Amino acid sequence: MRTSIRLPAVCAALLLALPLAAVAEDEGNLPHADNDIRNTASLQRGARNFMNYCSGCHSAQFVRFNRIGTDLGISEDELKANLMFTAEHSFETIKSALPPADGRKWFGNAPPDLSLIARSRGTDYLFAFLTGFYADPARPTGVNNAVLPGTAMPHVLADLQGVQTAVFTATAAGENSAIPAIERFTLASPGTLTPEKYEEFVRDTVNFLDYMGEPVQVKRRDLGVWVILFLLVFTGFAFLLKREYFRDIH
Ligand code: HEC
Secondary structure, eight states: GGGGGGHHHHHHHHHHHHHHHHHTOOOOTTOOOOTTTOHHHHHHHHHHHHHHTTTTOOOOEEEEEHHHHHHTTHHHHIIIIIIIISSSSSSEOOOOOOOOHHHHHHHSSSOOTTTTTTHHHOHHHHHHHHHOOOOOOTTTEEESSSSSTTTTOOTTTHHHEEEEEEEEEETTTOTTTTOOOOOEEEEEEEEEHHHHHHHHHHHHHHHHHHHHTTTHHHHHOOOOOOOHHHHHHHHHHHHHHHHHHHTTTO
């Protein structure tokens, strides 16, 4: 008799666990990337940005061009003309133009594969990383980064963003002189994009990185709603069935 109450309890526990899972994804004090994975135009722009500005150094070895084509509504010809700089056939994955050994030799650190980077770092972090380069003459690349201090990645988007300098908080040196806190950035020399347009550029790029981390996530979320609805309806039926079975015993 005891087992009969378990199913509704399990369903209720599953429903309660959903908000907790969302809290676990919270990324601290970083500003929100606010990318919209359902915005196909933004994903198309992100794919273009990625292939033009990132694939020279970074691969995405789990992502095939034809999958991008199907998901983002890009035809085979458009793929070939606009995105496939590192591949001949659309069934190939995104390879970097730079062999990893050379990356290590030139930068000190090999540029990582970016297929799953949105899942390991989170979109807010990626947004902060790509907007967080600032001039630092002490670094070999001439720049440092707010969220990845001492990064080996050069500011490859400096033409677009321009070069910003960091204003550090006055108290930081006393608290922890190794990692001074950055209060804000000032744009020392502007790039070809306005700050708002640059943020849009980065948001589209992060959106595409998010998509690459789990291409099926839009479908998964849509399906998830139906699964939960099914479980709720099923719980009702299971309860009615239980009542029917136990009618004579009570
Ligand atoms: C000139 C080569 C080069 C290009 C082009 C480049 N990167 Fe990188 N990137 C690197 C290197 C080198 C690293 C390793 C940095 C480190 O470990 O400090 C890196 C690291 C990263 C990381 C990992 C950061 C972390 O927390 O570990 C991300 C994310 C990233 N790049 C995103 C991008 C994006 C997005 C673009 C395109 C807009 C891009 N990169 C273009 C060289 C490059």
